[in-house]
Amino acid sequence: MSELAVWPVMAARTLRLTFRNLEALLITLLLPVMLMLLFVYLFGGAIETDAPEYVTYAVPGVLILCASYGASMTAVGVADDMSKGIIDRFRSMDIGGPALLSGHVTASALRNLGSITAVFAVAFLIGFRPSAGLPAWLGTVGVLLAFIVAISALSAAVGLLARSPEAASGFTFFVLFLPYPSSAFVPVDTMPDWLHGFARNQPATPVIETVRGLLLDQPVGTRPWTALAWCAGILAVSVALSGILFRRRTR
Template identity: 40%
Template sequence: MSKRFLVDTAVLTGRSLQHVLRSPDTIITTVLMPIAFLLLFVFVFGGAIDTGSGSGEGDYTRYLLPGILLITVASGISYTAYRLFLDVQSGIFERFQSMPIARSAVLWAHVLTSLVANLISLAVVVAVAFAIGFRTGAGPGGWLAVVGIVVLFTLALTWLAVNPGLTASSVEGASAFSYPLVLLPFLSSAFVPTASMPGPVRWFAEHQPVTPVVDTLRALFDQRPVGGEIWTALAWCVGVLVLAHVLAVRTYRRKLG
């Protein structure tokens, strides 16, 4: 990793972060839906859902929060594709190509900007969860593990968002890919145990990437052994990250010719 790449990435990331700071409504919009889901499920549906984790709003908030965090990330990465699409349409990529800038720095700047924006959104969601009764005995090590897994998950989905940002022909097309990702937690263990689901739905829920990530985060919050779920979660995150990165780099090189 060259010094030039690091310097160029830092400069371009600063540029992208300035755009985010000038329009904080993107972060506000990102957190509104996850917070609405959190409040809806805790205060409207929470009393009728048996998760086997006890009773009370605080118990269900703790059960629910991991899935809400992943929905927050899935919602936030749509803005990555959107901002990347605007840069492509404005022709700034061509201008960067004519400058002595490391090519990959352009993509990494968008990815790191997305990571920072998503971490801010996640912090807001966690603060709201604490306000409505979320409690955890997880220590510093547990929280570091939670942050690490969430960061890895965010990077995987963000690189996934780079591809539609580079190839979309409209603003709607650039951000629409995130809709299935937002819905994926609803077909996982995020809201109810998979054991309560019908056969085919249960099979899908137990073999898709969100469930092991949710179960791992929940175990860390509950101070329970994570078991083999953490390796499944890491395998999914790393696998998606590597595949999405390779596809994004290839798409970017083709676009630049």
Template identity: 50%
Template sequence: MTTHIAADSCTMLGRNIRHSLRSPDSMVMTIALPITILLLFVYVFGGALRGDGHYLEYVVPGILLLTSGFGAATTAITVSTDLHNGIVDRFRTLAIARSAWLTGHVAASLLRNLLSTAVVVGVALAIGFRPTADPLRWLAVVALLSLFITALSWTAATLGLLAPNPEAAQGFTFSFMFLPYVSSAFVPPDTMPTWLRGFARHQPVTPMIETMRALLTGGPIADHAWTALAWWVPITVVGATAALLMFARRIRE
């Protein structure tokens, strides 16, 4: 049974990857926007935000999560599009695992976003980013990004199942793109107004960014890492459970 589900999920993964290759404009946008934001903050705002010449090292971890958030949010749109194009009804008539359609979307999101994040890392290195991480720390960064992307992709899949149409699904994912801005991604929370500082420190994106920053450029890891895991592991479980239960309910209707 497990082998059957895995094989069907791989088939759906291949389908979604082919769709991505046939629509390169969405992939280009997912990469181009974070790169534009990176260049904007480094070359336009960097001197004012942090004039010691080290702002690039500070901002890159936040841009990496922003890239992942942009890409994972598109899962809501692809899920909603499939539902409203009727392809899911066709899949129901085939001898495939019902969960494979969703897991294929999430797996494709993970691969797409790891690729787009790697491109952003390449651009950051080209403009002077010099991380101190060894190979083990880089593996930890990839693992954290994979957890973050998977959590957001499952959550986005749930929103795609809830949305009445793909346009609404796109609107539902606004929070994915908003949260990194109100975190430690671009400036330390201590520089924010008092009423905003507490939220910026304790929302789920900040410990993930701080852990990646410590892994890439040095610094204490443990406290932020445990907090990040305490946020994002439950978010993944809740998102996946909600998406699978909601999909099961939709196909029974």
């Protein structure tokens, strides 16, 4: 059986497992919404930005936070598969590592699209009013999907590296932290000088600023290309690393 034929089957399997874990599913859906409400209503009045309303500034950051956390859960799913012996059963059916890992990444992308839709729905309810046209909306979805796929692929590699699902879950904290030292919730210029270099040149910042610029119909310059370059680089490294780790774990 070819890898392309098995890929959607593995993705459907991972989605079924996700829906069976209601606690994790609810956290994935509710955590970003709760954080958005927290920032907008508790901290928004004290944060100055160039946006007319803080919710307008914060939504792109919450979207990336949502995507980061949801994609990082792929590490737990892969580690769980590796620890339960299911891989040996798949290999006996001639199902290889690429199909299995691609299924996890695809399921992560579909799962995160649902989370992002929930964030947008709540954002509109509390006053988010983007001025993007159809091309900008398509560009926003494209950049978000590229980021989700890249972080999901990195998470899959971490899941292969971890020796247990509990160890893999630690990766979620790292990814969840990444958007904070960026332009997600406050302008980079308001941060301490020693943090500016990292905040401006880490993966989350160009993705956030691209999404913000597209949604608000503002000039984005070369930021989309920088964002996509980060995503492509993370994806390429993750795929190569996953191939090496899978062969080592299953030999």
